[in-house]
Amino acid sequence: MTGEIRVLMIEDSEDDALLVKRELQRNGFEVTSLRVDTAPELEDALARSPWDIVLSDYMMPSFNGLQALNMVRQRDPDLPFIVVSGAVGEELAVDTMKAGAQDYVMKNNLARLTQAVRRELADAQMKRERKQAQRALATSEERLQLVVRATRDAIYDRNRKASVDWFNEACVQLLGPLERGGDLHGRWVASLHPEDRDRVMQHFELAWQHGGLREIEYRLMAAHGEYVNILDRCFVVSDRTGRATRMIGAMLDVTELKRMDIELATANQRLKALSANVLRIQENERRHIARELHDEVGQLLTALKIGLDALARSGVDVPRGVPPAELAAMAGQALAQVRDITLALRPPQLDDLGLTAALRWHLDQQARVCQWESVFDADELPARLESGLETACYRVVQEALTNAARHAGASQIVLQLKIEPPLLRLQIHDDGDGFDTAEIRNRILQGKSAGIAGMEERVALAGGKLQVASEPGKGTTISAQFPLTFAEQPAGGTDGE
Numbered sequence: 001m002t003g004e005i006r007v008l009m010i011e012d013s014e015d016d017a018l019l020v021k022r023e024l025q026r027n028g029f030e031v032t033s034l035r036v037d038t039a040p041e042l043e044d045a046l047a048r049s050p051w052d053i054v055l056s057d058y059m060m061p062s063f064n065g066l067q068a069l070n071m072v073r074q075r076d077p078d079l080p081f082i083v084v085s086g087a088v089g090e091e092l093a094v095d096t097m098k099a100g101a102q103d104y105v106m107k108n109n110l111a112r113l114t115q116a117v118r119r120e121l122a123d124a125q126m127k128r129e130r131k132q133a134q135r136a137l138a139t140s141e142e143r144l145q146l147v148v149r150a151t152r153d154a155i156y157d158r159n160r161k162a163s164v165d166w167f168n169e170a171c172v173q174l175l176g177p178l179e180r181g182g183d184l185h186g187r188w189v190a191s192l193h194p195e196d197r198d199r200v201m202q203h204f205e206l207a208w209q210h211g212g213l214r215e216i217e218y219r220l221m222a223a224h225g226e227y228v229n230i231l232d233r234c235f236v237v238s239d240r241t242g243r244a245t246r247m248i249g250a251m252l253d254v255t256e257l258k259r260m261d262i263e264l265a266t267a268n269q270r271l272k273a274l275s276a277n278v279l280r281i282q283e284n285e286r287r288h289i290a291r292e293l294h295d296e297v298g299q300l301l302t303a304l305k306i307g308l309d310a311l312a313r314s315g316v317d318v319p320r321g322v323p324p325a326e327l328a329a330m331a332g333q334a335l336a337q338v339r340d341i342t343l344a345l346r347p348p349q350l351d352d353l354g355l356t357a358a359l360r361w362h363l364d365q366q367a368r369v370c371q372w373e374s375v376f377d378a379d380e381l382p383a384r385l386e387s388g389l390e391t392a393c394y395r396v397v398q399e400a401l402t403n404a405a406r407h408a409g410a411s412q413i414v415l416q417l418k419i420e421p422p423l424l425r426l427q428i429h430d431d432g433d434g435f436d437t438a439e440i441r442n443r444i445l446q447g448k449s450a451g452i453a454g455m456e457e458r459v460a461l462a463g464g465k466l467q468v469a470s471e472p473g474k475g476t477t478i479s480a481q482f483p484l485t486f487a488e489q490p491a492g493g494t495d496g497e
Helices: 016-024 040-047 065-075 088-100 107-150 169-175 184-191 194-210 254-314 324-345 348-354 355-370 386-407 437-445 453-463
Strands: 003-010 028-034 055-058 081-085 102-105 154-159 164-167 213-223 227-238 244-253 373-378 414-421 423-430 465-470 478-485
Touching: 003 016, 003 040, 016 028, 016 107, 016 154, 016 254, 028 040, 040 065, 055 065, 055 107, 065 081, 065 088, 065 254, 081 107, 088 102, 154 169, 169 184, 169 244, 184 213, 194 213, 194 227, 213 254, 213 453, 348 386, 355 386, 355 414, 373 465, 386 423, 386 453, 386 478, 437 465, 453 465, 453 478
Parallel strands: 003 028, 003 055, 055 081, 081 102, 373 414
Antiparallel strands: 154 164, 154 244, 213 227, 227 244, 414 423, 423 478, 465 478
């Protein structure tokens, strides 16, 4: 071992200190040293700087090597201390070694000094590393104990013979107290629910055979006398030969979590049913309003327009007010607006002719207004689809085309409707500007965009899934898949969605 070392020399002779330093340098050490020869100087040197080794003469005018050794040991018990002195009696040398000096080198035989320094520096390094490892181990053990005390998990450590080497207090709280020498593993096996026992034992046997991290849920009779749901995670430890030796695991009582999951699932089902009912009522209201506008208001405006046209053709002179021809034109505009509103609310094609006809009509209408090149590719449906499925598909297309008209700047729209039993697939693609889907998701979460969220909700309520793929400059593709369901009776009733 060579390199830079910091040497504290306790020596009253400057020449002897220089000889010691040169000997170390000659053998490859880069030496930084300080010479002291009094107790106050030694105390100050130990306080001000860290040292790698102390080389001390034994006999000095104001104090001796044994006193110096005691001062060094009080400051740092592990700092290497080698006596480098002239002729000293064997008894003093032995006393110094017994007091804690690592070695004794005669000044007239410095050739042995380098070997002693290397040995003691290496030994000091090993001691430091060992102490550091011990401190780290103590810290780790303390942390483990704190985790074990803080966690609600019942932690266990089993050997291959299925006995429990160690378990924490949570295990006792879960399974109940044991008598001295009691078998916790046996208590655990006996507490397994009879319907789960074979499955659980097979699971752990496979864990022993194949190792790795595994988990399982099962029912267990707890100390309070009722079955609880347990999530058990374990890890199998193997020796160098690959043979499983230990299983370390944790049991967590998830009874309350499962109850909450069930309640949440029930609440979600209720919310889904409520949302479906709201959409159903909405579609029924749209159908009702569309029919009222078409049958009542539309017919009245039609009659009014016919009467005004006839009055205008009769040549009757109206002395004051708007001429009959202008009134007829205004009635015609109102009638056209009523028809547009009626079609937007609920196109009659959807109820009367079915989904394919309604989609083709709507695509043609939008393409004509937006000057799109449109492609419609639909498989022939063997029968009318279930009314709610037809409505969901139509509304998704309606929203997608509306978004394309407002934001995409597209020149072509491709609409596909494909039957791939047991699924119905719907896809709308435009070659427009596209958008950043992550940004749109953030806007949805902030409540600033509802179009895609509305489509997702409609598709989900119909039992399907929606995917939106888009990139700036690469257009947008909206894909939806639904369970393929057909109407049990002719569509067009009052069931709505």
